[in-house]
Amino acid sequence: MMRNQNNLHEVQSHLEHFETSQDPDWLVKAQETLGEVLLTEERDPKVRKEIRLHMLDMWLRLLDSLDRHFDPAFDENDTPQKLVQPPALPDPKQGSLRPGASPSLIADPKLRAEYEHAIAANRAKTKRYRLQLLLRRMGGSLRQEVHGFIASAYKPTPEDRDEVRKAIERNIASDMEKATLLKLPIFGRSAAVPQ
Amino acid sequence: MPLGALESGCGASSLTILPGGIAIASPNVTAAAGAGSTMAMGADAVGMNSKTVTIVADGVCTIKGTSALKLQESEASKAQEKHGAKGDKNEIIGFTPIAGSSRGDSQEAKADKPQWCEANAKPAPPSLTITSETVVTSPKDRARLRIAVGEEVRLTVTPGPAAWAIKNGEGTLKPKSESASSIVFVAKGRGGPVTIAATKDGSTASITLTVVEPESWSMVRKPGSKLRHAHGRPDCGWLGVMYLHPDDVNFQSVETREMDSHYIGTGCYAGFNGDYHGNYPLPERASDWFPMKRHTPHGTTDDIPDTIYTGDPGAQVTGAQPPFVAGSGYFPITIQWKVGTSKPKDLPIVKQEDAVNSNGKCESRKGGHSESTKYNDPTSTY
Numbered sequence: 001m002m003r004n005q006n007n008l009h010e011v012q013s014h015l016e017h018f019e020t021s022q023d024p025d026w027l028v029k030a031q032e033t034l035g036e037v038l039l040t041e042e043r044d045p046k047v048r049k050e051i052r053l054h055m056l057d058m059w060l061r062l063l064d065s066l067d068r069h070f071d072p073a074f075d076e077n078d079t080p081q082k083l084v085q086p087p088a089l090p091d092p093k094q095g096s097l098r099p100g101a102s103p104s105l106i107a108d109p110k111l112r113a114e115y116e117h118a119i120a121a122n123r124a125k126t127k128r129y130r131l132q133l134l135l136r137r138m139g140g141s142l143r144q145e146v147h148g149f150i151a152s153a154y155k156p157t158p159e160d161r162d163e164v165r166k167a168i169e170r171n172i173a174s175d176m177e178k179a180t181l182l183k184l185p186i187f188g189r190s191a192a193v194p195q
Numbered sequence: 196m197p198l199g200a201l202e203s204g205c206g207a208s209s210l211t212i213l214p215g216g217i218a219i220a221s222p223n224v225t226a227a228a229g230a231g232s233t234m235a236m237g238a239d240a241v242g243m244n245s246k247t248v249t250i251v252a253d254g255v256c257t258i259k260g261t262s263a264l265k266l267q268e269s270e271a272s273k274a275q276e277k278h279g280a281k282g283d284k285n286e287i288i289g290f291t292p293i294a295g296s297s298r299g300d301s302q303e304a305k306a307d308k309p310q311w312c313e314a315n316a317k318p319a320p321p322s323l324t325i326t327s328e329t330v331v332t333s334p335k336d337r338a339r340l341r342i343a344v345g346e347e348v349r350l351t352v353t354p355g356p357a358a359w360a361i362k363n364g365e366g367t368l369k370p371k372s373e374s375a376s377s378i379v380f381v382a383k384g385r386g387g388p389v390t391i392a393a394t395k396d397g398s399t400a401s402i403t404l405t406v407v408e409p410e411s412w413s414m415v416r417k418p419g420s421k422l423r424h425a426h427g428r429p430d431c432g433w434l435g436v437m438y439l440h441p442d443d444v445n446f447q448s449v450e451t452r453e454m455d456s457h458y459i460g461t462g463c464y465a466g467f468n469g470d471y472h473g474n475y476p477l478p479e480r481a482s483d484w485f486p487m488k489r490h491t492p493h494g495t496t497d498d499i500p501d502t503i504y505t506g507d508p509g510a511q512v513t514g515a516q517p518p519f520v521a522g523s524g525y526f527p528i529t530i531q532w533k534v535g536t537s538k539p540k541d542l543p544i545v546k547q548e549d550a551v552n553s554n555g556k557c558e559s560r561k562g563g564h565s566e567s568t569k570y571n572d573p574t575s576t577y
Contacts, residue, residue: 028535035367082453082482082501083473095509096430099502100473126483130450133486137448141369148370 345448384537460524
């Protein structure tokens with residue numbers, strides 16, 4: 001199915017956009033688009049096998065992107081500000097500016113530069129805050145989907161196990177994530193080999 | 196005590212009229228109506244004979260043959276087969292499968308019409324029941340059928356597994372496997388009813404959820420925070436926290452941002468006219484997105500403090516002491532919301548208002564919350 005191939009290319013493009021922008025919306029789009037790839041609709045066994053491997057690579061790359069940008073030291077109580085408070089004006093008779101006021105209203109170049117720097121720092125903190133919060137929310141459901149995909153698309157045969165193991169090695173950088181994936185039922189001794 | 200009794204001559208049959216009913220005891224009981232309808236009960240057989248025989252049960256109808264259940268071909272079918280025509284044997288008219296329902300009116304297949312009994316040797320379709328539980332634990336009612344955009348609900352069918360499908364509305368079912376006892380429904384970024392059905396062995400049960408969009412927002416002062424004020428000046432500021440409403444659903448999957456707006460002021464605030472509220476970057480002139488963080492009985496909040504301050508136009512505008520030059524003004528604030536990558540949608544405009552009166556009282560209002568100071572209050576900061 002051409003639609004599956006297109007969706008998989010789109011997933012790759014979304015992941016690349018995420019790497020450059022670090023905007024978690026691209027990860028969400030990648031996850032949504034990958035969810036639309038329907039392996040069951042591939043009739044040709046050869047194509048189906050190719051699509052299955054491409055899907056596995058994409059699911060694992062998505063998981064790897066999440067892992068690489070996940071900051072374990074993130075403190076969600078250290079929140080950014082919605083608007084930055086401008087510095088006090090040198091002459092009290094001029095009054096006080098509102099939070100979010102334009103830097104152009106500050107005549108003193110040093111104060112203006114400090115304010116601009118504070119605005120840029122708060123914006124960066126806001127982006128980091130949002131990314132880390134959303135990565136935490138995505139993590140659980142993404143792992144469930146990856147594990148579910150492996151369980152439904154692969155069987156505990158030596159050939160399938162080898163394909164999954166190699167894909168994990170190829171796509172996952174985190175040792176902890178690798179270890180979790182290699183404990184999936186497909187690799188278990190008790191996993192029943194289908195007839 | 197019998198009200199009346201009749202006994203036959205041989206003593207083996209009796210008809211007794213009791214306050215609670217009529218009892219007939221006899222080796223054979225026969226009732227006849229009209230010329231051709233009879234109903235007879237003997238020791239080994241019960242028979243009904245008429246042009247049309249109808250069995251209707253308001254609840255479950257069971258026809259059971261312990262060793263066999265025999266169906267006799269209709270004369271019409273026999274005749275059709277004899278002449279080589281294709282004919283259905285023992286045509287069943289008006290059969291309605293019996294489906295389970297877990298939550299009354301919201302379910303499909305409600306038995307609001309008589310359920311005709313099928314004289315069929317196949318086992319009866321299973322009665323399915325769907326239960327729902329929200330993934331988030333707040334609000335406390337996790338069986339609620341009103342859910343927020345982006346909310347997740349675990350649906351379980353009994354007996355499972357069954358095939359799940361969204362029959363009406365938008366959303367995602369996870370996992371996407373063909374058959375499961377339990378799945379998670381994820382609402383999309385738009386409101387409206389969504390019906391999800393579970394089908395097993397010819398029986399279907401369904402559940403309808405109402406997906407709710409944010410309708411409004413309000414502000415409360417951050418608990419424990421102080422007011423901002425400069426002694427001698429008519430200014431006022433406070434730390435506010437935003438809440439999304441309605442409160443009976445959890446908007447934790449929602450993100451909000453503010454679209455920039457121009458100040459509209461008079462009197463001492465006229466000098467602020469046209470100022471942007473946030474000076475947000477082009478091209479959208481919008482703030483960053485802030486994810487909602489937790490649900491409370493007062494709504495869903497992002498827990499991010501907003502510094503709300505009237506500003507001070509300066510003594511050269513207001514004067515240095517009472518009577519001050521009075522003034523008022525506001526920013527018409529538009530908050531947008533979205534879920535994931537859904538298209539942003541506006542909430543109704545809320546004014547962020549400022550007012551100074553001549554005796555030096557300064558008031559700041561936003562999202563239904565108001566704070567004020569007097570010019571001679573001590574200096575303080577958030």
